[in-house]
Amino acid sequence: MIKLERFEVMNMNNAIRGARNPLNSWARMDSYFDEEGKFVFGPNDLDLAKRLCKAGSDHRKFIRQIFVTVDITAPLYWWKEYDTYKVGTVANSTSTMHKIHSKPFEMSDFSTDHMTDATLEMMQKNIDFLEEIRTQFIETKDKVLWYSMIQLLPESYNQMRTCTLNYENLVGIYYSRKGHKLAEWHTFCDWVKELPYFEELFIDNE
Structure with a gap:
């Protein structure tokens, strides 16, 4: 299971302007923002x-300046693979260390x-056992239970x-992982x- 939510693509206008710096060809820029504030590549720029x-x-190089932010919910086994692509990326995660005990364990907390x-x-038995440990930890604050x-x-x-x-990260991920x-x-x-x-x-441009 994976969810990708609340995403935004930013800085396309500045990225394509920078792409014209080597030849000083800014006069040929024809991209614009439509009435909804959405960036649109003009024919020359595209x-x-x-x-x-x-x-x-x-x-x-200009695609390294096209930024994407997104909230991703995914299992830990997927995040281990994603972390291969940490160069040029930033992530703030919900905290397992600090918040693991803050709510009851439920099947919906896991990718099943x-x-x-x-x-x-078998998974339900594991969840029930985790919940038992969590309840005991809340009562006792025993760090051994937290570690458990x-x-x-x-x-x-x-x-x-x-x-x-950025788009460079995403190109690398796409071609490495699409199969x-x-x-x-x-x-x-x-996505x-x-x-x-x-x-x-x-893709069309290969």
Whole structure:
């Protein structure tokens, strides 16, 4: 299970202006913001952007200045793989260390969408046991019990992080993970494809 919510794409106008700096071709800029404040590439700017992207990472430096922020809720096993892409990204997460005991454990706190009935039954037993430990910890404040919760917590536990990336990060992730066996990566890559101009710049432009 993965959810991508409250996302925003920023700084496209400044990025394409910077892409024109090497040839001082600012007079050819024709991008604009529509009545809703949405950035729209003009034909000249889109043609330049596509040519630079097709020329490779050395030439498409401007996409490193197109920023995306998004709230991602995903299981810990997915976050371990995502952390491979930490270069040039920032994330603030909900705190397992500080807040693990703040609410009862429930099945909805975990990614269980690919579990069998037998696995779900075992998962429920684990959740019940975690909840038992959590209740005891609240009563006693025994740090051993807190450690027990942390160390017993399954990798299917869902964590939410507010992430900031750029289009260069996302291109790398998309082509590395679009064929991955984890369903979460397919959902993530489908979301990336829908970002403004991503498909025109990188997929149709291959």
